[in-house]
Amino acid sequence: MSNKLDIPALDIETAPTGDAPQEYALQPWRVREGTAMITNIAVGKASGEAFVVQKKTQYRALLRSLEGQTLTGYNLTFDISFLIAAGYVEEVKKIKWVDAGIIWKWLSNSQRKERRPAWSLADAVKYFFKDEPWAVAFVKMKEQEVHAGAQGKYWETRAKLDAIMTARVATVAYSRLTPQQQKSCMISMASLIPVAESYERGVMVDFSLIDDITPAITEEMATIEYKLGVHNHQQSKVVRLGVNGWIPSKILRSPKQMANLLYDVWKLTPKSFSEKTKAPSTDKAALTYLADDDDHVIEILRWRQLNTQLTKYIQSPLKSREYLGSEVLHPQARIFSTYTGRMTYTSKIKKKYSIGMALHQWPRQKEFRALIRPRPGYKHVEYDAAGQESRLIADYSGDENMTEIFVMGKDFHSFTGSEISGIHYDDFMKGKKEGNTAITGDHGYRYQGKFTNLANNYRIGVKKLRVQARVQYGMNVDFMTAASWQNTFHRGFKKIKPYWTSAINKGKLTGYAESMAGRRYKLDFWDKESKWSTESSAINFPIQGSGADMKDLAIQEIGKYFPEFEFWFDLHDGLHYEVKNDVPNSRLIECREMLNKMDYGKWWGYTPTVPLTWDVQVGSRWSELKEL
DNA sequence: TGCTAACGCGCC
DNA sequence: AAAGGGCGCGTTAGCA
Numbered sequence: 001m002s003n004k005l006d007i008p009a010l011d012i013e014t015a016p017t018g019d020a021p022q023e024y025a026l027q028p029w030r031v032r033e034g035t036a037m038i039t040n041i042a043v044g045k046a047s048g049e050a051f052v053v054q055k056k057t058q059y060r061a062l063l064r065s066l067e068g069q070t071l072t073g074y075n076l077t078f079d080i081s082f083l084i085a086a087g088y089v090e091e092v093k094k095i096k097w098v099d100a101g102i103i104w105k106w107l108s109n110s111q112r113k114e115r116r117p118a119w120s121l122a123d124a125v126k127y128f129f130k131d132e133p134w135a136v137a138f139v140k141m142k143e144q145e146v147h148a149g150a151q152g153k154y155w156e157t158r159a160k161l162d163a164i165m166t167a168r169v170a171t172v173a174y175s176r177l178t179p180q181q182q183k184s185c186m187i188s189m190a191s192l193i194p195v196a197e198s199y200e201r202g203v204m205v206d207f208s209l210i211d212d213i214t215p216a217i218t219e220e221m222a223t224i225e226y227k228l229g230v231h232n233h234q235q236s237k238v239v240r241l242g243v244n245g246w247i248p249s250k251i252l253r254s255p256k257q258m259a260n261l262l263y264d265v266w267k268l269t270p271k272s273f274s275e276k277t278k279a280p281s282t283d284k285a286a287l288t289y290l291a292d293d294d295d296h297v298i299e300i301l302r303w304r305q306l307n308t309q310l311t312k313y314i315q316s317p318l319k320s321r322e323y324l325g326s327e328v329l330h331p332q333a334r335i336f337s338t339y340t341g342r343m344t345y346t347s348k349i350k351k352k353y354s355i356g357m358a359l360h361q362w363p364r365q366k367e368f369r370a371l372i373r374p375r376p377g378y379k380h381v382e383y384d385a386a387g388q389e390s391r392l393i394a395d396y397s398g399d400e401n402m403t404e405i406f407v408m409g410k411d412f413h414s415f416t417g418s419e420i421s422g423i424h425y426d427d428f429m430k431g432k433k434e435g436n437t438a439i440t441g442d443h444g445y446r447y448q449g450k451f452t453n454l455a456n457n458y459r460i461g462v463k464k465l466r467v468q469a470r471v472q473y474g475m476n477v478d479f480m481t482a483a484s485w486q487n488t489f490h491r492g493f494k495k496i497k498p499y500w501t502s503a504i505n506k507g508k509l510t511g512y513a514e515s516m517a518g519r520r521y522k523l524d525f526w527d528k529e530s531k532w533s534t535e536s537s538a539i540n541f542p543i544q545g546s547g548a549d550m551k552d553l554a555i556q557e558i559g560k561y562f563p564e565f566e567f568w569f570d571l572h573d574g575l576h577y578e579v580k581n582d583v584p585n586s587r588l589i590e591c592r593e594m595l596n597k598m599d600y601g602k603w604w605g606y607t608p609t610v611p612l613t614w615d616v617q618v619g620s621r622w623s624e625l626k627e628l
Numbered sequence: 629t630g631c632t633a634a635c636g637c638g639c640c
Numbered sequence: 641a642a643a644g645g646g647c648g649c650g651t652t653a654g655c656a
Contacts, residue, residue: 254652255635276634283636308637311650338646342640346648358649361638389640458644468644532643540645547640572640572646 005174007098009072009166011042012079013159023353026078028200029330031085038086040156044163046171052156063091070096072103072170074121074162077335080196089197097192100124100170105336106185107173110512110522111534121162124169138165180605184517184549187603188336190556194567195333195343202328203359203569205317206371206621213367214314217306218246224303225249228296230261248310252303258282262300268293285467312358313368316347320354331356333570340541341519341548343570359569370623374568374578381565381588382617382625383558383595384574385550387412392516392543393457395610397499401492406610414439417449419488443475448485451475456489458539459500500539507538515545517552517604547573550612553603554595562591585618589628592616 016024020035030036041059043066044050053062063083073079076099083092104124122142129135138161177185225231230251251257259280262268270280271289280286284301291297320329332355337344347356362368374380390412394402405412411429417439418428431439432446439445451473455465466482469475477485490497507513512520521541523534554575558565565577579588595614601607617625 250652253650256653274635279635281635304636308650312638316649340646342646344647348649358638360640361648363638455644460644461642463642464644533645536643536645544640544646574640 004171005070005072005098005103006046006171007070007072007167008043008045008066009074009100009163009170010066010079011044011073011159011163011166012082013039013042013155014082015039023350026349027330027355028078028081028085029202029328031082038082040159042156042159042163044160044165044167046164046167048164050160050164052159054156059086060088060091063088063095067091067094070098072098072100072166074100074124074166074169076192077196077199077333080192081200084197085200093193096189098170098186098189099192099335100166100173102188102336103170103173103177103185106181106188106519107176108522109339109520111524111537112522121165121169124173125165128169128172135165178518180518181520184519184552184604187517187549187556188341188552190559191335191343191552194555194559195335198567198569199330199332201375201566202326202330203356204328204373204375205321205357206373207317207321207327209367209371210314210317214310217310217314221248221303221306221310222246224299225252228299248307249303252300253307255279255282258300262290262297266294266296268297284471288467288470309363309368312361313363313371316354317357317371320347320356323354329356331359331569336548338544338548339521340544341515341552342544342572343551345569360571366623370621373621377581378566378578379581379583380568380619380621380625381577381579382574383554383577383592383614384617385547385554386613386615388547388550388573388612389457389543390453391608391610391612392546393496393499395516395608396503396542396546397493397495398609399493399495399499401494402496403610411446413450413453414446415449416453416489416492417445417447419492420448420452420485421445443473447473448475452485452489456486457496457543459536460486462486500535503539503542504535507534513538513541513545515542515549516600516606516608517546517549519545519549521545549604551575553598553600554614557594557598558591561594562587565591579618585628588616588618592628 014025014036016022016030017035017037020030024030024036027036038056038059040052040054041062042050042052043062053059076097080092080097101119101121101124105119108127122139125135126139141158141161174182174185222231230249232247232250251261256279259282262282263270263280268290271286272281273279274281284304287297287301291301317329321327324330331345331347332349333343333345335343345356345359347358348354362372387406390402391406394406405415410425414428414432415425418425421428423431423445428439428445437444441447451469455468460468462479462483465486466477466479469477469482503513507523508526512522514520521537523538525534551570551572555567558575558577559567564583565579568576568578570576592614600612616628618628619625
């Protein structure tokens, strides 16, 4: 691979058609509806040459002339998704796409957050060329708000300039990466087409199931409100349970008013206080402990859970359906969104148009996962990286015990469960097989081991550990027990704490944290106030960042060898695909084997000492997935 | 009315 | 003194 990246940039401009709302210009699926269109395609080079094609009849010829080439662009999932929507999917797939903004992230990923607007093209031009007069003029032009269609000539000039600037940014940013970063950066570009395709295609929601589950939720909320006497008074006489027009209790919705109820009216004693304002806390941790003093608090906890389900996972998709006029929603993925390299999803554009849902926060409960379904004729397939975080930390720390567990294929959580219980590992596994409830039960030793393994990878205090056990795992343990679990973990895996120290030292010495594929995060703030969080980033980034590296490589390889699998969405350590029903399970297993054989040494220049394995699950929908 | 801060909470 | 990390979304409160 050449060290230089002197490639042309492509930039499309879009507009609503006719009287369609302005913002449709940002929504690729509107092209199929006939309410949005591509108005021109500009191509520009770093040298300053550029041209614009404005006739729709010439788009295909233009794209064909670019086949086999590498093209850059800025925020390319937008351009690619529009081109796909407009019917150029075959042409798009014959071009190698490289996003200039993402290259810049590979280069400049850091703690500093002063970029405004974050990672935009104008910002990139300012960053790389701040002393050039042409750059200053460009940034000034970008700052002027002009709406599409206002001035045709302006948009033509702007489109060309955007393309030229993008090409310049891509060239210079790429040249400053290390050879390994260039390689890894290119791997991450393999996500562009899959993400663009899935954005345009959307996610189907089973709204009939929403209608089924909503009444039970609102009725239970209303019942709790009346019981506690916190319902909204103006409707107390006219609204019966479950009747339209019921509005959730404003007292319970407001942390401030709930605090007033709990601590002033009910005279309960606060268990914790907020970090910033020192106000008595009403969060789940506080309420969980408060429930020991007063049974009513259990009802409040339940109400809170139902309220979140109602607003975030029921009402929000309903809003999107209304806005889109469709039961297919379009959550928007951002590649390299978190500083560790993870994707995130957003449900709104311009902070106000509801187009999707918070896919990556979707509740684990079956009734909610059942709402998300593949298109008719397709099945849901998930590849998930088994015990990803633990395997990566085993490798980074070089801990012999943890490494051996994964190399030998032992059950990690059972190992720690056996340490906690004092039962020998072999007997523990025998008991597990026989269904010994002390071992396999809800809060049995294996579950305790699982909690201990997952909660102690980073620097958690015993107090917080105990709260987590109670809030997230439903286990009520005293301080001593939590402390003993933590001790057990670090006694069993002695190299974890030294890893923390070495990660911090490396961060201080080099000025950045680094993942296995060479993804970096610059650590700028070591002053007294920021020290703790900077250190935590130094510890966490290599692990979470390498997880992101795995995700990038897996998407690339699946796209290459299993092109019939249609990328659907990413959930950090799980990749979700829509696959046609007639694709046999043997093919799905082939893909898992391919993933398990990926040559990390070849791609990353680093070979992990711990096997990084993948599992595959398949089902008719998310709630029905079964391991193959 | 529109904006941000604070809080709380879902997922990994 | 003590402190898991990473996100995005929905709500109320408070201010201009």
